Amino acid sequence: MTASTEQPFRLGTRRSPLALVQANAARDALIAAHGWDPDAVELVEVVASGDRIKDRPLAEIGGKALWTKELDAQLLAGEIDAAVHSAKDVETLRPDAIHIAATLERADVRDVLVGVSTIAALPQGARIGTSAPRRAAQMLHARPDCSVVTFRGNVATRLARLAAGEADATLLAAAGLARLGETHVGTPLASEDFLPAPAQGIIAIECRRDDERARTALAAIDHRATHEQLLAERAFLEGLGGSCSSPIAVLTTRDGDAWHMRAAIFSPDGALRRDGETQFSADDLEPVRAMARSLLNDAPEAIAAHFDGPPV
Numbered sequence: 001m002t003a004s005t006e007q008p009f010r011l012g013t014r015r016s017p018l019a020l021v022q023a024n025a026a027r028d029a030l031i032a033a034h035g036w037d038p039d040a041v042e043l044v045e046v047v048a049s050g051d052r053i054k055d056r057p058l059a060e061i062g063g064k065a066l067w068t069k070e071l072d073a074q075l076l077a078g079e080i081d082a083a084v085h086s087a088k089d090v091e092t093l094r095p096d097a098i099h100i101a102a103t104l105e106r107a108d109v110r111d112v113l114v115g116v117s118t119i120a121a122l123p124q125g126a127r128i129g130t131s132a133p134r135r136a137a138q139m140l141h142a143r144p145d146c147s148v149v150t151f152r153g154n155v156a157t158r159l160a161r162l163a164a165g166e167a168d169a170t171l172l173a174a175a176g177l178a179r180l181g182e183t184h185v186g187t188p189l190a191s192e193d194f195l196p197a198p199a200q201g202i203i204a205i206e207c208r209r210d211d212e213r214a215r216t217a218l219a220a221i222d223h224r225a226t227h228e229q230l231l232a233e234r235a236f237l238e239g240l241g242g243s244c245s246s247p248i249a250v251l252t253t254r255d256g257d258a259w260h261m262r263a264a265i266f267s268p269d270g271a272l273r274r275d276g277e278t279q280f281s282a283d284d285l286e287p288v289r290a291m292a293r294s295l296l297n298d299a300p301e302a303i304a305a306h307f308d309g310p311p312v
């Protein structure tokens with residue numbers, strides 16, 4: 001396809017530096033997979049409400065739709081053909097007319113600790129800068145003496161707030177740091193010890209469910225193993241009725257021909273933690289939903305209160 005014979009493929013993206021790197025990765029993948037001219041894919045920058053409101057925790061200002069609402073509207077209005085997202089920021093329940101058509105190969109799933117070299121090296125009573133319930137709870141579970149200060153904004157903003165002494169340490173996704181070229185920052189935490197967020201490290205590209213042209217174009221860049229992990233982790237989230245205000249951690253790894261999932265849910269203060277694990281195959285996610293059910297059934301109220309349970 002060339003831009004002269006057909007309309008360019010319009011890829012919607014947020015405007016943060018990380019979002020733009022991710023959108024360019026999707027664009028490069030499309031161009032390479034189809035042998036398209038560089039101008040056959042056009043990036044369309046969209047301002048998300050989450051990028052405008054920076055001083056309050058996400059859970060307080062309405063959750064993850066803050067990252068998807070504007071891109072969804074443009075997609076449904078036909079102003080863009082697809083939207084590129086950090087899959088981690090895409091809410092569990094999506095409009096019926098929108099379909100996750102492709103995922104790029106999952107990057108490093110780990111969180112990076114910045115400010116100190118290990119969790120054990122945190123000074124007594126250290127302040128952890130984060131606004132992610134999972135990072136806060138998991139860290140407080142390991143270090144109940146620490147406290148959490150709300151840290152939002154893009155990666156550069158958070159690093160600047162750490163440098164300004166607003167916290168003693170912060171946690172950032174290795175995937176995001178790497179995409180921004182910040183590989184020298186901090187120390188990655190082993191994913192088995194500090195479990196990642198559902199979908200961390202995955203770039204997802206959505207299109208209209210009924211748009212065959214876009215679906216075909218995007219199928220060519222889909223990384224199947226990543227897509228399988230994403231669907232499984234999203235099924236787990238759905239089974240819990242979890243949102244971005246629920247402290248949920250999950251790690252999916254290959255186990256021979258099958259997949260293995262480890263998960264943990266927490267009370268927000270980190271005092272309580274429940275762990276689960278299961279094996280599953282991509283064509284049967286029931287074990288994943290069963291794990292969500294049994295975790296919730298056994299969870300004390302201090303944990304369960306932050307989950308809605310499976311959809312009815």
Ligand SMILES: NCc1[nH]cc(CCC(=O)O)c1CC(=O)O
Pocket residue numbers: 086087088089171172173174175176177199200201202203
């Ligand atoms: N919540 C913001 C967000 N969404 C996705 C990433 C990183 C990239 C990824 O996980 O793919 C980040 C930054 C961070 O958590 O440090």
